[in-house]
Amino acid sequence: MLQTTSETSSLPPHKIIGVGVIWNEQEQILIDRRRLEGAMGGLWEFPGGKIEPGETVEECIKREIYEELGIGIEVKDHLITIDHAYTHLRVTLTVHHCRLISGTPQPLECDEIRWVNLDDLEQFVFPQANAQIITALKKGLGAR
Ligand SMILES: Nc1nc2c([nH]c(=O)n2[C@H]2C[C@H](O)[C@@H](COP(=O)(O)OP(=O)(O)OP(=O)(O)O)O2)c(=O)[nH]1
Numbered sequence: 001m002l003q004t005t006s007e008t009s010s011l012p013p014h015k016i017i018g019v020g021v022i023w024n025e026q027e028q029i030l031i032d033r034r035r036l037e038g039a040m041g042g043l044w045e046f047p048g049g050k051i052e053p054g055e056t057v058e059e060c061i062k063r064e065i066y067e068e069l070g071i072g073i074e075v076k077d078h079l080i081t082i083d084h085a086y087t088h089l090r091v092t093l094t095v096h097h098c099r100l101i102s103g104t105p106q107p108l109e110c111d112e113i114r115w116v117n118l119d120d121l122e123q124f125v126f127p128q129a130n131a132q133i134i135t136a137l138k139k140g141l142g143a144r
């Protein structure tokens with residue numbers, strides 16, 4: 001198919017996302033399963049979402065996690081920042097360790113949630129960009 005110059009040079013949308021790796025007292029990590037109907041439907045992820053104008057990454061992660069799961073968290077050390085290009089989307093994921101402070105997680109905006117051990121993460125199917133998050137976690141980067 002022929003493309004005009006503007007189509008050829010246009011980039012896919014770029015989403016800037018804050019992501020939390022939430023730890024509980026048993027040193028398990030919270031993961032959620034994205035809704036089947038949406039983008040990357042049915043894949044597991046770490047909770048998070050788009051940074052709003054004027055918001056810090058830490059504020060974004062706190063807000064998204066309260067909205068998606070109804071829990072209070074403390075945002076801890078930065079773990080890793082990943083730039084990844086999917087076929088029709090670029091994402092920048094800024095990932096922080098987080099600690100559960102209050103409440104019990106509810107699947108308010110996802111299909112399912114689970115507490116899992118670090119060693120069991122590989123049993124779940126995540127978006128491609130998450131391989132780097134899991135590698136960073138296994139290296140023990142950042143304080144949690
Ligand atoms: N929250 C989260 N998003 C991830 C992870 N890995 C990964 O590639 N992503 C991508 C999937 C989405 O494109 C984007 C997260 O954005 P989002 O969940 O707020 O937005 P969305 O695309 O589901 O929906 P919308 O708000 O644009 O309608 O980042 C992850 O571990 N956690």
Ligand SMILES: [Mg+2]
Nearest residue numbers: 047048049050
């Ligand atoms: Mg989200």
